Amino acid sequence: MDGVEESVYRPYNCRVIWMREETPDITTFRVALDDHEAVDAFTSFKPGNFVLASVIGYGEAPFAISSPPSQIGSIEISVRRLGVLTQALHELGVGDRVGVRGPYGNDFLLREPRGKNLLFVAGGIGMAPIRSLVQHVLEDRKSYGEITILYGARTVEDIPYKEEFKKWDRMDYVDIVLTVDPGGETPNWDGRIGYVPNTLSELSTSPTNCLAFVCGPQIVIKLSAEILSNWGFEDSDIVSTLENRMKCGIGKCGRCNIGHIYVCKHGPVFTYEEIRRMPDSDY
Ligand SMILES: Cc1cc2nc3c(=O)[nH]c(=O)nc-3n(C[C@H](O)[C@H](O)[C@H](O)COP(=O)(O)OP(=O)(O)OC[C@H]3O[C@@H](n4cnc5c(N)ncnc54)[C@H](O)[C@@H]3O)c2cc1C
Ligand code: FES
Structure with missing residues (x-):
């Protein structure tokens, strides 16, 4: 839209196309990236990147992409049921809509x-x-x-x-x-x-x-x-x-930071050398 700035928080409107109940509390979802914009965004993702997945009315949360980059047109996330959003994801079925932002982070x-x-x-x-x-x-x-x-x-x-x-x-x-x-x-x-x-x-x-x-x-x-x-x-x-609690996923809100390091932006992948040097590191 001319003159209107695109929101960096706008999720792609994706669709669950396959699900597998892995364990009593982990389900893997394959979601189709239904439009060209989404497919383009994910063509260069690398193992270690994560997404923010959302269900309308329940919010969004970060999840690692669990499928390989060679899988074009869809990505998989494996979700452990823990709280509000993950419970809502577990209640989805094939054909249901899910919002996806990303890919984010390093690899x-x-x-x-x-x-x-x-x-x-x-x-x-x-x-x-x-x-x-x-x-x-x-x-x-x-x-x-x-x-x-x-x-x-x-x-x-x-x-x-x-x-x-x-x-x-x-x-x-x-x-x-x-x-x-x-x-x-x-x-x-x-x-x-x-x-x-x-x-x-x-x-x-x-x-x-x-x-x-x-x-x-x-x-x-x-x-x-x-x-x-x-x-x-x-x-x-x-x-x-590292799986620090996150909100924006893109280095803007300051929710995930450890000192000057933003886990969402500079991570989530770090060498153990980097992790041990982080301020107040418990590692
Ligand atoms: C980079 C990254 C990648 C992740 N990848 C995966 C993944 O592949 N699969 C997966 O199942 N989960 C993953 N997580 C964790 C996932 O984001 C949380 O389980 C999710 O946010 C919980 O949302 P909820 O609304 O269901 O829970 P809430 O209702 O928000 O919380 C339920 C309970 O879980 C606790 N909790 C929530 N999030 C976290 C967290 N990040 N660390 C510790 N405790 C937490 C809360 O304190 C609360 O006690 C990842 C997190 C990050 C930061
Ligand atoms: S989650 Fe907002 S700055 Fe990292």
Whole structure:
């Protein structure tokens, strides 16, 4: 519209075209980017970017894009039901409208992963951003070395992407290690039992030419990074994402900042070296 400034907060009017109930409280939604403007905006997104997803009457919230950039015309988000907006998203069905702003933030490719061995460590919903990067990497398998994915959930039924883990495990030089918290196992569970950092400490990944991506609750990031440091990983070779509470998502409201760092704009992806240097860092 001539003379009228476009609002930076205007969401694209998108549509749920596919859903999968991953666990009792996590559902993955594939949303179609229904107009050219939205498709153009997302053609250059990278693993690690996030969106603000909204439902009319319930507000909006940030979610990592969990699908790879090669998926043109739609994106996926995996949503853990927690409060008002996430409950409203879980009540949507195929064909329903959802608002999407983005893509926002920086990305995992801040450390070039090609030519390297990759270790992914994730807990809970932290697998959502990692899934985008794993799928991206596996589409060009030859460009990377050995890949290890350690994922932990509270219980067996809390593990999302079960079929994808099985598919990835069948690929050459991809090692999948699944673990559940003690007590969360079932009689026929053939994975590990133990918290993510404990299970990580039982692996033996060499830090040589290896990048580690660690996503999940703060305690998982902190304890896993300590283990990796003990193995000889440099803090700059450990990459993570922060999930500070956000409002605008674009560096304007000051809701997400840690000192002069705006997690929405300068992050959400940071090396562990950057995270430890943040003002009042608990890491
Ligand atoms: C960059 C980024 C990426 C994210 N990616 C994902 C994702 O891929 N999948 C996913 O399920 N969630 C993700 N989250 C978290 C998600 O944004 C929150 O779960 C969501 O905002 C909750 O909204 P709600 O209205 O349902 O909850 P509310 O009704 O606002 O809150 C319910 C409860 O959850 C707590 N809460 C809300 N947001 C957060 C938060 N960010 N951190 C800690 N506690 C919180 C509140 O304090 C309250 O106790 C991400 C967050 C960020 C910042
Ligand atoms: S969420 Fe508004 S400045 Fe980051």
